[in-house]
Amino acid sequence: MAFPSTSCSVFAQNLSVSFSARQVINNLSVEISSRNITVIVGRSGVGKSTFLRSLNRLNEEISGSRTEGTVKLSFKDGTVDIYRDRFPIEELRRRVGMVFQTPHPIPTSIGKNLSLPLKLVLNLPSRKIDDRIEKALTIVHLWSEVKNRLKEPALSLSGGQQQRLCLARTLALEPEILLLDEPTASLDFKASEKIEDLLSELKRDYTIISVSHSIGQARRIADNVLVMKEGSIIKVLAASQFQEKGTLEDLLNEVF
Amino acid sequence: MRRSLEKIIVILSYASSVMTIMIFSVFLWFLISRGYTTLNLKLLFGNVSPYGAIFKGIPVWDGVWPALVGTTFLVFISCAIAVPVGISAGIFLAEYATTSRWRSFINFAVDLLAGMPSIVMGLFGFAMIMLLRSSLLPEATTCLLLASICIALLVLPYLIRTTQAALETLPAALRLTGVSMGFTKWQNIFRVLLPYASRGILSGVILAIGRAAEDTAVILLTGVVANSGLPGSLTDKFEALPFSIYYLAAEHRTAEELNRGFGSALLLLILTAVLFQIAYWFHGRISKGSR
């Protein structure tokens, strides 16, 4: 089955996810276009994070989960029906990178946080690993801050730095789709601003899907906004529809 | 009537606290006042020079050096057996035992093992030797290896439970971190979860060392003796610190031997108290750290 349109990179149809009989995602269908930032908004508990996790099959790591429906992802070299094709799950998760609300560095050095996944997941030789680390840290503007302290523990970094480190760790694996689960929720204003700028730069190369609690943030960075309620997407908005201040709020008030 | 009941309870609760403190103080004061003068190198080595005892292997007959070495061997061997098994079992229970039937079966067994009186563990070792003697190995006797195996069984539940708890209390989102990067299940456990849980696991290991060092009932039935000197091999009889305390309490012939008993008791108390406090400290640090 081909994709409805070529610019689309995520395609979900009749997707339902439940945890021990509690339905969280309910018959959800959506198309998400590539090289864009798509922001998902909605109240807490409507299934935003669960939807994100259904795109890299991460729900399967949570006990009692059940997924039905179709999710197709288009990568550079083809399209994968992730719940039907026998595509290796580790490779899928490498290609669909994810960053979480609270940064979780591996409790080792800064350098190892990046090199370990490259070694374990991609089996890269160490020469290439160093290049990739530098490249990833440069993208997230962390290279100049940490290049002389790669051997120091990652947990000694500030919250904002840790989050950028986690982003770099994901980017180093060269994913094609980026899932962000409220990436700025645990950060202060300054650090959030840095991450937002970063995302706007990254959308040239990646398809970014982010969950956000902040409507202001959605307006600042989103090309598309998906509004979720009770486990489905009830509204899809394009940037032109909410750029003016206040319109997004009004639209959302209408919906809730 | 109700008022007086309340009053009685208040008085009793005060009294229990004050009594606990007083009794324990008397206990400590007595042990320290009788024991502290003997806490010196002579307690360990008697009339042999420390250098001679440690490096030349001159036998020590009037010091607790052989008992201290015996206990160290015992702790070391039993932990060498129990730590890998215990941590692995803890990982299995926390991360792999998803089907509830296996989980509850193994949980049940671990609980049973944890509640087993240590003398039963010793009796088990003794029974194994009795069976070996009547079948394959007529010369088999109780020895250091046997005691270590039984002690390993004794401390195994501590290791399993602390490992399991340390892993299960990790935040749920952390569990997804490694997996989301494409780590396999084991890579995620080994590289991400275990490093985060290491403090809790370490507290379990220290607790296990403390338990292994202080238990007397198990070794009583599995090969400890009063005067064997240093153990030369795994199949030798051995001395141990808790046993020499027990032995000296009943069998001391001179005032000097009795003093050695007090010194050994104080030494063992300091040893286990320090170990347990370190374990609690580690444990406290994680429960604060993980929010």
Add this chain to the structure above:
Amino acid sequence: MDTYRCLNDTRKGLVETLIESWLFVAAMISAIAVGAILFFLIYFAWPIFHEDHLWKLLSWYWRPFQDQFGILPMVAGSVLLGISSMLLAYPMGIGVCCCVYGLGPRWLSGLTLMIVRIMTSVPTVVYGFVSVFLLVPFLREFFYHGSGFSWLAATLTLSLLVLPTVTLIVNAQFELFDPEIRLATTALGFSPIKQLIWVVIPASYKGLLAAAVLGFGRAVGDTIISLMVSGNSPQFPHSMLDSIRTLTAHVALVVSTEAGSMAYNSLFAAGIMLFGVSALVNGALRFIRAGSE
């Protein structure tokens, strides 16, 4: 997408399977050990179930050299000592917890909890040793009766051993009590003592029950204290100042004296009973916990 189908999968798959199998085996070792212990106890105790052996065992006289191998005095000893030391330690432990929960001043409760924590690290043999040279002579002088090695001496020493067990379990249960409800009841005008009696203790009965069961298990399971200070006479005591012998001490004594095969039978009978007690304690704890869900 066929090219990706088996990317790294076979190699990783084998390693992961091996690791998983090892973890399973490690977890099963506990179950195997429990099974092996039970098997050995039953295997060696088997001859008891021969009829006249069983009758020999169920008698009040232990005189191995006159062919009398009764185990009942030791059963009585274990049960009596377990009960008596709990009668002392249990109310005291709860008292400490009440004091810590709010009846006592902060410095006192802090100090008591710290000491109880330290008490958990005292080796039983050290308690026994101090008892032999402090408590036993004191009892001998004070009551002017016997040697001082007695049921009473063992009770007092053993209660010191189980006090931290009781206190820490009950205290943990008290701490679980929702501080919001605590605040609400304080706002209603409940004094700390009224809160304890009418709200906290009734809500914590599971923890109280668990502490009683576990404390009793610990008291019956202890060997060294009863072996060192109870006197070890295989008899039914007529007063607290009489000497008694527990099942655990009996096991230790019979092994060290090697009194012949019938004596060994009684050894393993004692082992089975102790196993049974710990299994019962375990079952009771499960039952108590299961009620909470």
